[in-house]
Amino acid sequence: MLVALAAAVLVGLFVAASTSSAAFGPYNSAWDGSGEFRGEIQTDGNVESELVRDTDRYETAPANETTAFVVAPEESYGAADAARVGRFVENGGTLVVLENFGAESNELLEDVGADARANGSVLLDEQNYDRGPAMPIADGVTDHTRTAGVEQLSLNYATAVDPNGATVLVETGDYAYLADSADADPDADTDLDSRPVATVEDVGDGEVVVVGDPSITINAMYDEPDNAAFLERQYADGERVLFDLSHGEELPPLASAMLTLRELPALQALVGLGVVVAVVGASNRTLRDGFGAVRARLASGDDPDTLTDDERAELLRERHPDWEESRIRETITALNRSRSKHEER
Incomplete structure (x- = not known):
């Protein structure tokens, strides 16, 4: 049980450090990322x-x-x-x-x-x-x-x-x-x-x-x-x-670290994966959010893929309070349609 919990936490931390929730973000795999x-x-x-x-x-x-x-x-x-x-x-x-x-x-x-x-x-x-x-x-x-x-x-x-x-x-x-x-x-x-x-x-x-x-x-x-x-x-x-991405939201910590290593070969040779660990460790807020998300998911058993349209609508209202209801409905429809296409592949 403890091993499974630890594995789930580590996976959650990795996801939190390597993904983004920024709209149009290239490391955002959600509906509004690119x-x-x-x-x-x-x-x-x-x-x-x-x-x-x-x-x-x-x-x-x-x-x-x-x-x-x-x-x-x-x-x-x-x-x-x-x-x-x-x-x-x-x-x-x-x-x-x-x-x-x-x-x-x-x-x-x-x-x-x-x-x-x-x-x-x-x-x-x-x-x-x-x-x-x-x-x-x-x-x-x-x-x-x-x-x-x-x-x-x-x-x-x-x-x-x-x-x-x-x-x-x-x-x-x-x-x-x-x-x-x-x-x-x-x-x-x-x-x-x-x-x-x-x-x-x-x-x-x-x-x-x-x-x-x-x-x-x-x-x-x-x-x-x-x-x-x-x-x-x-x-x-x-x-x-x-x-x-120079004038948008910052990259997630792990992606930023990997990009830095590629840009500086000398640094890559000197510190290798230590840089990745340091950057990820410094991203306390993101990691806490990731741990909290994993802990909440383990406690509740919720799976984002099983959310109802009403639950998705509520999440969108919380995330985008300035959006009109018509946009929320159309976005959910587009998301469902996109997911359906991927499931058919």
Whole structure:
């Protein structure tokens, strides 16, 4: 019994130290993480992938063969950081920015010299949608190398992209509109029209792609038509992918330690796995949370995979108190659908 308990605790500590709960996080395997997107690129034998914690990497990466993904950053890029990203694009790099409502991405786009902007209002479509108007299907796809094999994007609380002269890659049907809330109904004054949701433009010797929905990268939406194919096309012609995490939440301790070891071979030779142990041990809060989660699970016997929709809804309300009920319901539906697809594989 004690051996089983100890094993369960160790497993829980390892999971807590090696995974993340951050939205869009590459080490988050839950519905709102992008672990599946990261995994797909890591297993692609045609490209190398890196997690970038500092914009200095933009200065050393070979720009012509590199695509950098910036997904809904939480902090503004300072002048020095934005300048590094800008030089990367000027020298031939591809920058893909996915954003719906945050201002930080638009600031970065301005700093690197791009013209397109994320509009910031909720994109709705009463005619062409999946599970509700806030989940539009954008099937107006331009014939372009960046959309080869793509017939639509499946969106989830997206915004439109204001091209301002950039080339439109994907747009909605003719009955989409922008609103302050996902529950807003169109009226006589509502401007119904096709809305761009993805653009591309030349900046210097490079290109900037802007997508009005970061959720196409998350696990619940990645396999929806044709989100994975579109994301793959953005780096398919290159040799390297950078996941820019420099202005988001920090990596989980174990992942951070492993990345540090890879970046510093001398340190790896000197301390080896001792660095991993030290970093994990220093992450007291994460480890306590992991131990508490394991202890609670052992006490209650709960399994997250067996939660009912009502229990999932309650968890979402606690985690995202600002979300509307319609978004919670649609997210649960998307999560169930994604899990069902994986079980069928």
